[in-house]
Amino acid sequence: MTADSVLARPGGRLPASRTGAQTSVFPSSQDKEDLDERVSYFKTYLETKGAALSQTTEFLPFYALPFVPNPRAHPSFKELFQDSWTPDLKSKLEKFLALVFKAGDTPKLFTLYKENGQSHKEMLQQLHQQLIEAERRSMTYLKRYNKIQADYHNLIGVTAELVDSLEATVSGKMITPEYLQSVCARLFSNQVRQSLVHSVDFTRPGTASTMLRASLAPMKSKDVPLLPSLDYEKLKKDLIWGSDRLKAFLLQALRWRLTTSHPGEQRETVLQAYVSNDLLDCHSHSQRSVLQLLHSRSEVVRQYMARLVNAFASLAGGRLYVAQSTKMLRMLEERLREEDRDTATRENVLGALQKLSLRRPLQTAMIRDGLVLWLVDTLKDPDCLSDYTLEYSAALLMNLCLRSAGKNMCAKAAGLVLKVLSDLLGHENHEIQPYVNGALYSILSIPAIREEARAMGMEDILRCFLREGSAETARQIEFIIKQLNSEELLDAVLESDDDEDEDDEEDHDSMEADLDKDELIQPQLGELSGEKLLTTEYLGIMTNTGKTRRKGPASVQWSGAEPLRRPVTPGGHRNGYPVPEDHPASPQTARRAGNSCGPSLPHARLSGCRRGEPGASSSRRSGSGVRASSWSADA
Numbered sequence: 001m002t003a004d005s006v007l008a009r010p011g012g013r014l015p016a017s018r019t020g021a022q023t024s025v026f027p028s029s030q031d032k033e034d035l036d037e038r039v040s041y042f043k044t045y046l047e048t049k050g051a052a053l054s055q056t057t058e059f060l061p062f063y064a065l066p067f068v069p070n071p072r073a074h075p076s077f078k079e080l081f082q083d084s085w086t087p088d089l090k091s092k093l094e095k096f097l098a099l100v101f102k103a104g105d106t107p108k109l110f111t112l113y114k115e116n117g118q119s120h121k122e123m124l125q126q127l128h129q130q131l132i133e134a135e136r137r138s139m140t141y142l143k144r145y146n147k148i149q150a151d152y153h154n155l156i157g158v159t160a161e162l163v164d165s166l167e168a169t170v171s172g173k174m175i176t177p178e179y180l181q182s183v184c185a186r187l188f189s190n191q192v193r194q195s196l197v198h199s200v201d202f203t204r205p206g207t208a209s210t211m212l213r214a215s216l217a218p219m220k221s222k223d224v225p226l227l228p229s230l231d232y233e234k235l236k237k238d239l240i241w242g243s244d245r246l247k248a249f250l251l252q253a254l255r256w257r258l259t260t261s262h263p264g265e266q267r268e269t270v271l272q273a274y275v276s277n278d279l280l281d282c283h284s285h286s287q288r289s290v291l292q293l294l295h296s297r298s299e300v301v302r303q304y305m306a307r308l309v310n311a312f313a314s315l316a317g318g319r320l321y322v323a324q325s326t327k328m329l330r331m332l333e334e335r336l337r338e339e340d341r342d343t344a345t346r347e348n349v350l351g352a353l354q355k356l357s358l359r360r361p362l363q364t365a366m367i368r369d370g371l372v373l374w375l376v377d378t379l380k381d382p383d384c385l386s387d388y389t390l391e392y393s394a395a396l397l398m399n400l401c402l403r404s405a406g407k408n409m410c411a412k413a414a415g416l417v418l419k420v421l422s423d424l425l426g427h428e429n430h431e432i433q434p435y436v437n438g439a440l441y442s443i444l445s446i447p448a449i450r451e452e453a454r455a456m457g458m459e460d461i462l463r464c465f466l467r468e469g470s471a472e473t474a475r476q477i478e479f480i481i482k483q484l485n486s487e488e489l490l491d492a493v494l495e496s497d498d499d500e501d502e503d504d505e506e507d508h509d510s511m512e513a514d515l516d517k518d519e520l521i522q523p524q525l526g527e528l529s530g531e532k533l534l535t536t537e538y539l540g541i542m543t544n545t546g547k548t549r550r551k552g553p554a555s556v557q558w559s560g561a562e563p564l565r566r567p568v569t570p571g572g573h574r575n576g577y578p579v580p581e582d583h584p585a586s587p588q589t590a591r592r593a594g595n596s597c598g599p600s601l602p603h604a605r606l607s608g609c610r611r612g613e614p615g616a617s618s619s620r621r622s623g624s625g626v627r628a629s630s631w632s633a634d635a
Contacts (some may be wrong), residue, residue: 039066061245123525140357158186224262226269227531231540239290244298248521251293251304253530254279258311258318259515267509268317275321280309282325291328294335299345300520306335306348307515315357315509322352323359332356333369344518347388351514354396355569363403363567372400372409382427388514391570394424394435399567401439410443414452417443422461432568437476438564444483453484476563510569 043066045055053059061076071077079085161183165175239250254274261267274280281289293305309332312318322328332349339346353371356362366372375397382390400406410417424436445447453459459481466477523529528536 007131037355038181042066053455113247126525142241152188158183224264224266226266227257227261228535229273229540230534230538232273233278235534235538236277236279236281236290239293240288243562244296244301245521247293247296248298248300249302249523249529251301252519252521253534255304255308255311255515256530257534258308258315259511263509263511267315267511271312271315271317274312275317279310280322280325282322282328291331294331294349302335302341303345303348303520305559306345306352310348310352310355311511311515313352314511314515319356319359320546322356323362327358329353329362329365330369332410333371337374338605342384342386342389347386347392348515350389350392350396351512354392354399357396357399358569359405360565363400364405367400367403367405367409370409372397372406373413375400376410376413376417376420379424380416382424382429387431389428390427390429391431391435394432394439395568395570398435398439398564400441402567407443407446407449411446411448414449415456418453418456418458419448422456422458425461425465433473434476434564437480441480441483441563444480445488450484450486459484479563514571 046063046066050059054063065071065077068074068077072081085192165179165183169175193435235250235254239247242250257270258267258274261270278284279290281291284291290305293301294309296302296305309322309328312322336346336349336353339349353366357366375393378385379393380391401410421436421440424432444453462477462484464482466474466481521529553601
């Protein structure tokens with residue numbers, strides 16, 4: 001705007017003098033009245049709405065403009081009457097507005113309207129197909145759930161009848177063969193039931209139990225085709241030099257190959273290909289390697305790398321491969337300490353370390369690196385931890401405490417360790433109980449720790465749980481109390497850590513569902529992911545061949561009556577897989593171990609005891625699921 005327009009009313013006309021070549025800026029006498037009105041309007045603005053501008057040096061000269069007789073000739077205002085001033089001011093204003101009000105993305109609704117939805121039809125069809133598939137899976141799972149629930153109720157009913165029969169037998173009443181046959185028939189599926197009722201003699205001793213055990217035998221798996229071979233050189237190159245998004249999709253796809261492949265020959269062939277091509281660069285001495293993705297600046301890449309390592313550690317062959325690299329263990333420990341929050345990355349790193357702790361050389365390295373006291377410090381506040389972190393931390397602590405070096409490390413902070421473990425006895429997550437009991441039993445073999453435990457009244461705390469826990473829990477705690485009151489010194493032979501040798505066989509593989517939960521990335525329209533990404537962009541020459549399955553070693557079943565005394569992982573412990581005499585198992589196997597023997601009656605929540613308050617109550621669940629393989633003393 002020019003000085004003339006500043007002096008003009010909104011909607012008013014310019015002074016006549018501006019249109020001609022007059023020497024005076026002000027109009028002739030006939031326009032004097034209009035000029036006075038415009039000057040008055042400008043003064044009013046300066047005294048009211050424009051008063052705040054008087055604090056800005058740039059605008060101060062304008063406050064003198066109404067009082068200057070000839071502003072066109074005045075040095076401070078003559079520039080305002082140049083023809084170039086108006087376009088220059090307009091240009092400055094446009095630049096200012098463009099800088100302050102940056103144009104945002106085009107609104108989604110406008111884009112949909114403009115394109116008439118053409119580019120989104122394919123996406124909608126894809127989402128619709130995914131919805132249909134999800135609904136189908138949901139119905140399948142619902143049917144399975146209903147069947148499991150019906151079988152559970154049936155088993156509870158049969159159990160009750162068998163208890164009544166035992167009571168009747170004690171009273172001298174006889175059980176008829178027809179009654180026994182009807183009870184046994186109810187334990188089989190409808191298809192089997194019809195053929196068994198009239199063809200099998202259940203009155204013959206051992207027949208019913210043999211049939212029941214045979215029904216639990218695993219079905220022979222069908223032939224599963226091998227997955228296509230990949231170009232691992234190109235894969236590793238893109239894992240190192242590709243974009244973060246490509247790295248994340250590749251790590252996800254490689255993990256899915258392990259987690260979704262069929263257990264047996266197909267999965268073992270995938271793992272064999274990964275190991276033979278050194279997928280994680282465990283044996284690489286290059287400055288840039290796949291292993292360094294654990295320290296990527298991208299949180300998604302770090303997490304997906306941790307998930308892949310965790311998947312490797314879930315398999316016996318994967319643990320053997322990872323265990324050969326001290327660099328891998330060191331980077332996992334660094335990542336664990338650098339993650340200051342309980343993130344999914346830390347969960348998977350912790351899960352990998354816990355599974356690697358099944359191997360004695362790695363146990364020794366973890367203890368030497370101070371992981372025992374780090375775990376104790378982490379477990380001080382269990383309510384701030386996820387269930388996964390809590391369970392795997394407790395299981396890892398127990399595995400390390402089974403070694404004499406781990407026990408001696410605990411002895412350095414005996415009071416803190418005992419307080420943390422005694423507090424965990426009353427935690428509501430009953431899945432951690434076998435690991436807490438196992439750790440307590442193990443460290444109480446150290447005389448100095450026993451003395452500290454007696455001084456803090458550990459026996460009173462244990463007896464509180466002995467009174468209120470389940471029968472199985474009570475038996476385990478009785479062993480711990482017996483250990484607490486023992487006066488035996490350490491056996492130098494049993495406590496020797498010099499022998500780091502391991503047999504070639506380990507516990508069974510245990511691939512947990514948590515590895516694929518809560519995926520962070522989803523492919524956009526036209527973007528490849530998963531197996532399609534691998535087979536489209538990284539297909540290699542077919543080199544996969546069948547692999548002879550490892551023969552599982554003989555196992556010794558754990559009765560659950562005493563604390564765990566061999567290393568385990570939550571996965572293997574819950575699954576109830578048999579564990580060899582000389583090898584560790586996992587926390588996952590224990591959770592499903594009890595289920596293989598049929599359902600158990602629900603346990604009531606029992607009140608735990610706080611340290612020093614044997615009568616105080618703290619709600620928790622009984623460790624009904626604690627059934628796993630046997631452990632021997634510190635090997």
